[in-house]
Amino acid sequence: SQSPVKVAVTGAAGQIGYSLLFRIASGAIFGPDTPVQLRLLEITPALGALEGVVMELDDCAFTTLDSVEIGDDPRHIFDGVNLALLVGARPRAKGMERGDLLEANGAIFTEQGRALNDVAADDVRIGVTGNPANTNALIALRNAPDIPAERFSALTRLDHNRAISQLAAKTGAKVGDIRRMTIWGNHSSTQYPDLFHAEVAGKNAADLIDDQAWIENEFIPTVAKRGAAIIDARGASSAASAASATIDAARDWLTGTPEGDWVSMAVASDGSYGVPEGVVYSFPVTCSGGDWQIVQGLEIDDFSRERMDATAAELIEERDAVGQLGLT
Numbered sequence: 001s002q003s004p005v006k007v008a009v010t011g012a013a014g015q016i017g018y019s020l021l022f023r024i025a026s027g028a029i030f031g032p033d034t035p036v037q038l039r040l041l042e043i044t045p046a047l048g049a050l051e052g053v054v055m056e057l058d059d060c061a062f063t064t065l066d067s068v069e070i071g072d073d074p075r076h077i078f079d080g081v082n083l084a085l086l087v088g089a090r091p092r093a094k095g096m097e098r099g100d101l102l103e104a105n106g107a108i109f110t111e112q113g114r115a116l117n118d119v120a121a122d123d124v125r126i127g128v129t130g131n132p133a134n135t136n137a138l139i140a141l142r143n144a145p146d147i148p149a150e151r152f153s154a155l156t157r158l159d160h161n162r163a164i165s166q167l168a169a170k171t172g173a174k175v176g177d178i179r180r181m182t183i184w185g186n187h188s189s190t191q192y193p194d195l196f197h198a199e200v201a202g203k204n205a206a207d208l209i210d211d212q213a214w215i216e217n218e219f220i221p222t223v224a225k226r227g228a229a230i231i232d233a234r235g236a237s238s239a240a241s242a243a244s245a246t247i248d249a250a251r252d253w254l255t256g257t258p259e260g261d262w263v264s265m266a267v268a269s270d271g272s273y274g275v276p277e278g279v280v281y282s283f284p285v286t287c288s289g290g291d292w293q294i295v296q297g298l299e300i301d302d303f304s305r306e307r308m309d310a311t312a313a314e315l316i317e318e319r320d321a322v323g324q325l326g327l328t
């Protein structure tokens, strides 16, 4: 078997953690031949609960799980990690303004960015799931000047997977027949799920559906507001699906996207598609050898342009707000 991979997960005692840890430990990211060393970060009051989760991890007797370490000090937990999944964040409390939320999370992601900068392995990749994910990733990368910005991404894979599922249901296709889905922009209600480049069994999805009203009034809002619909139905926010998307994103980033397909990842904009640099924006990307590349040359019509610009504008506002708070 291969040498072990060190994977850090923050917010490990939370609801997403409760699904995510068991999938990582069972080999869902690196496969059955790579032992995993889990390094789990929590805030001090949650360490007791986290010990219980570790007991359950032990009880699974996963052959792929090499060791588990827990703690509340990012400098210790991130030491030598090859992959860091930043899931823990401050949830939005009732009456909290967006500025308050950015500030509370800023404190977490500045500290974690600095710690990763100082102690993570040279090949570290960092995926941010905790909200506001795009801007938390921006804060972390700005506080980790020695880690290339390309090593940070924020999760829009759940939105991507939701869009695939909705398109499959609409067309009667199997999810495996759908390729080239794209989520543009922010992991928020301004995100733009794009059917104009997606394919269903090799056919252009928008042409196949041939119903602009459905795309505008059903598909886009259903995908963008799916998180709220889950909360209404379940009484708690999406957790297993968010964990599954976190796994999908990490696996495809590290092991590559299939030939002829792409995935959505929020990454530091290089100016592609007119998206300003200095924001972490979701693009269609292909991955190979642990690196991603933005898919170039897609034709963008006015309908798409307007939506891509609106979600960029929201990210620019968030970037400016955290800049003013001195977080970046």
Ligand code: NAX
Pocket (backbone or CB within 6 Å): 010, 011, 012, 013, 014, 015, 016, 017, 041, 042, 043, 046, 087, 088, 089, 090, 091, 108, 128, 129, 130, 131, 132, 133, 155, 156, 157, 158, 159, 187, 237, 238, 239, 242
């Ligand atoms: P929970 O509140 O169940 O768990 C979060 C955990 O993070 C808690 O156990 C808390 O103690 C811990 N935590 C807080 N501050 C920490 C710190 N400084 N260091 C380490 N741990 C810390 O939330 P959960 O449902 O697991 O969701 C986690 C995050 O994912 C939230 O920010 C949530 O909004 C976000 N989501 C992001 C999604 C995405 O697609 N990008 C979708 C699902 C989810 O809403």
